Amino acid sequence: MKKIFTSVALMCAFLSAGAMACEKPASVCFQNNGGLPLIENGQPLPVLVSNAADPAIQRVAKVFAEDLQRVSGKSSQLLHNVKNVKQPVVLIGVLGKNPLVDGLIADNKLSVDDIAGQWEGYKVVVVKKPWPNVEQALVVVGSDRRGAIFGTLDISEQMGVSPWYWFADVPTQTQNNVYITAGAKSDQPKVRYRGIFINDEDPALKGWAQKKFGGVNSGMYERVFDLLLRLKGNYIWPAMWGKAFHVDDPKNTALADNMGIVMGTSHHEPMTRAHAEWHKKSENPAGGGAWNYETNRENINNFWRGGIERMMSKGDGTPYESLVTVGMRGDGDEPMSEGTAIELLEKVVEDQRKIIADATQKPASETPQVWALYKEVQDYYDQGMSVPDDITLLFADDNWGQVRRLPTKDIDREGGFGVYYHFDYVGVPRNYKWTNTIQIGKVWQQMDLSYQRGAKDLWVVNVGDLKPIEFPIDFFLTMAWDPEAIDKAALAKYAQDFAKQSFGAELASDIADLIERYGTYSAMRKPELINQDTFETGEVATPKLKGGEFYQHYNKWQALEADMEAVKEKVTEEQYSAFFQLVEWPIASMSNLYEMYFAAAWNKKLVDAIDVRANYFMDIVERNFARDAELTSQYHQINNGKWDGMINQVHMNYVSWNDPKQQTMPTVSKIYGGKNNIQVQFEPLSQADNVQVIAASDYVKASNNKGLTWTNIEHLGQSKAGVLALPQGQAATDVADKVYLSYSFEQPAYGKANITIELSPTLDTIGRGGVRLAIAVGDRPATILSYDLHATGGGQHTPEEKAWAKAVINNKQTLEAQFTDLPQGQHEIKLYRIDDNIVLEKLIIETIQTEKPKESFSLSEFFNSLFDSDDK
CATH class of the missing domain: 1.20.58.2150 (Methane Monooxygenase Hydroxylase; Chain G, domain 1)
Structure with a gap:
């Protein structure tokens, strides 16, 4: 039976959580410190928004009023005319598109220099005497419409409305009084596009949506988009297993745009077209045919043209906001050809750009585009294929959380770079769809590396059914907003902050x-x-x-x-x-x-x-x-x-990457004539006497140099902590640079030592041919060790693919070294950083006694020893 805590205890927990916020400007505080009362004696302020505002702004004003009611228990009035305002109010607007906001700027009551011209920037500020008869107002102003949305919903979250209030039923604690401290706060994202990919959604999400909303439709997507915006995301690849977002529900396209969501399509669905549309007569009157650009170019181009024309069908001369996927893969998410057909794909992109320019009546460079370097498509990039500078290049992980490649050239290209990451996957060596198996420490390490190496324009993560992967989704999108803010300390307390937001300070730890x-x-x-x-x-x-x-x-x-x-x-x-x-x-x-x-x-x-x-x-x-x-x-x-x-x-009981199709119990057998109610006791097997295990974080000495610092990251890997040299993204070092960790082990007798180094699996993101570190024992010269996990994601046939499959199955990679002729006693191991993207977890030292070689000597040495003796 669950223990029921009193509301007084919960209130104290929330007050404690908000105490520090009372010291920050323009922040929510649950104590009266002279700030603007957002809720006073249970009554929330009214919300003021222009009737002429963008639909996304009008919607967020309505949502914020509902959030005020969630917190206060009483309704908040939604106003559209400042003449009706006789009391403090919340004003939501966009710079240059709201007369009241622009008037405050003209009257020198509001300064927006810090957000003007920014992408999705926002400012929250308490303004004194904004208008006659109004003492003060809380003004949320965005540099654009999403900036205003994010600034508004940030206040909701501070008040205690979790982004997961609907998608995980996180309760909102009622507050009788909520204040906004004096001053101003501004913010803007560090990554331009931040989003999710709903994928592999059958049977779970599809079955749930069918029962809850009547299908994967606008009813479901409105909830998804609301979650995405509350997590400060702005971009989505919609569900695509036999589904077509823009066709399945006529309300979908306008809904996304009216909420401020940037629509995209997955890595193998170019030109805003869902692959399912290719087989729909209504969307492809020519009948489709083979998905082969060499033999069916005209039909495919007409199909793509329809997608861009639909994007332009908003009716006001502007497009539905989209990030257009370009390029092409084969039918059914397969390679387009057996080889690397660079010339063919370059022609594909060239023709797509012509279609975009023709349909939009603007240079193609004015329509945001992305080319996803997924699986075999990365080979095109590696072998020199180029696309126009304004196209974002989207690198990918290996579907299992290891980023495959990061920028090494054209770092300052206009379109920039991004990363497509996975929390869910259908494919080799095994599907993983059922539950959350994501360690946010790993996500942090890989995405921090990506950001440091220049992938700052697009982060998108495959979230499968969205549930039950709530915690890592929360982390991924929070980090995408500001990767620089998620340092070691922020990572270490992220679970605590998430638990506090969801369940209060008392249960957070x-x-x-x-x-x-x-x-x-x-x-x-x-x-x-x-x-x-x-x-x-x-x-x-x-x-x-x-x-x-x-x-x-x-x-x-x-x-x-x-x-x-x-x-x-x-x-x-x-x-x-x-x-x-x-x-x-x-x-x-x-x-x-x-x-x-x-x-x-x-x-x-x-x-x-x-x-x-x-x-x-x-x-x-x-x-x-x-x-x-x-x-x-x-x-x-x-x-x-x-x-x-x-x-x-x-x-349960998988036998191949996609088999079985239903739950089956493991095979068990019974011994007849025996009793079933026997009590069984266990004792652990003891570790071999000649094996010593050292956590990588238990080093004796850390030698930091070249601006690099060895750092322990808890909850990274399977040991006490993962250890890596920060900052990431730095050039290779060598042994002479003395960036190393020192460990001590005992050699119980003369012999040899087999040393196994366990690491988190990572990939060569530079294309050098492997990831390296060096090891030395005592004063002996260091030995370079390396591994190269060839992560094509296409199978497990070659030795390289088998090595990669083994690493991702076990979620670890090992390197081995042997040292012979070691005398009895203590010895020092040094592990030297060579390449970036190395995460140390554990050392396993197996010591083996061997026969000591007999010492040789000469006759002259024998006679000299006799003459040197005392009794000569």
Whole structure:
């Protein structure tokens, strides 16, 4: 039974959370410090917006009034004429497009020099005596329409309206008084386009949307767009598995534009066209034919022209705001040809640019465009294909969180660069769609590297069904707004801040700990890549069983679930729906899965040993399989069935990248004649005496040089912390630069040492031919070690692809070195930074005793020793 905390305790938690905000200008404060009362004695201020404002501004004014009501419990009046204003008010407008805002500037009551001309800049300021009979006003002014939207919704978030208030049912704490401190605050994004890709959405999101909204339609997208804007995102690739955003619902196109969303299409859907449209007679009257530019150019060009003409059909001479994908891939998201057809693709882009220029009646360079260098398309870039300078080049990760390539040339190109990242994927070596397996420390490391290397124009992340990946989505879009603000300290407290916003200050530390541990454990290996044979099981013993690696993983998850259950007792009824979605279900379902496979492994082992204890584990497997279905059902029933269908992803007993198609229980067997209610006890297997394990963060000395500093990043990788040299994006160093970490190990007897270095998997983003570091023991010369994970994402056939698959399956990469003729005693290991994008996690030292070589000597030395003796 959950413990119910009083509203007084919750209020204290929120007051504590807002105390520091009272010291910042133009910020929300829950204490009366002489600021502007936004809500006073439960009554919120009215919101003033022009009737002539852009629809996106009118909408956000209405939304903000609703947010004020969520916080205060009372309605906020929406005003459209300043003549009706006799009290303090909230004014929302765009610079140069709102007479009241421009009037305040002309009267020297408002300065906007810091945001004028900025992309999506905003300023929040308390203005004294803005108009006759009005003492003060809160003015939110944007350099453009989205700037005004982001400034407004930033206040909502500070008041306690979580961006996830709808998509995760995070409750809003009622406040009787809310103030805005005096002064001004301004901000603008560091990354131009920041968005998500809804993908792989069948059967889960599609099934849920069908029940909730009647389909993947404007009803659903209005909720998605609202979330995106509250997270300060501005861009989306819509769902595309057999879906066509602009066609499926006639309301979609105008909805996106009226909310201020920039529409795009995925990496293989050029010219605003969904690939599903190619097969629709209504959109492709010519009948389509082969998706082959060499043989069917005219039909394809006509199809693309229709997409750009639709973009221009807004009716006021301006386009629906879009970032147009150019280039071409093959049908069904496959390569366009077997080779690298640079000339053909250059012709494709040239023809697309002509269509854009003709349809818009403007130079093509005035329409924002992006070329996605996804999978084999990167080969075109690597081999020298060029596109016009105004096109944004979108690099990609390997679908598993490792960025493949980053800019090395044309750094200052007009269109700039971006990154397409993955939180979800369908493909080799295995689909991962079911649950959140993203560690935000990894996201931070890869996206910080990308930003430092110049990818600052577009960040888009594949979020699959959107739920249950709320936490990493929140992090990704927050970081995209200002990567420079997310330093080591901000990363370390991100889970705490997220938990505080969602559940209040009193529960923040406990819930943050659960979220962080879950992120580390789940990222270790995707659940679709786990079965009863995944880990070393242990040994059959009497009376106790000796548990191996599987036992360690099982124990971690059991302890995490137990800790979650303890925190759950402190959660209020109002908070429980959000707690279940964001904390309980992810932990309980993964813990249950590990227990099921752990039990299946031991059932198999004990059946082979004809040990009756096998029956005990058979019962566990059957119980866990049933519980998995129960947890899914509970998710679908939470909040009166609001999320029915959202977690319907197959996640058990995969045998290939996309098989099976339904849940199946692991195979178990029973030993007949034996009892099932036997008690089983475990003891862990002990580590070999000749093996020493050192966490990378447990270095004896860090030698910093060349402007680089070794830094421990907690919750990066599977050890105590990932260790890397910051800042990222710097040139290679060599051993002589002395950028190294020093470790100490014990050689128990004369012999050799085999040293394994475990690292987070990363890729050569420069195209040099591998990622390097150097190792030395004692005063011996350093040895260069390197690896090159060839991440095409296209299969596992070549040795390079197999090495990449192994690294992403295990979420680690290893390097090995051997040192011989080591005398007994303490020895120093030095690991030298050579290349960027190296993340150290652990060192494993296996010491082996060998026979010491006999010392040789000469006759002359023998006689000399005799003459030198005292009794000569």
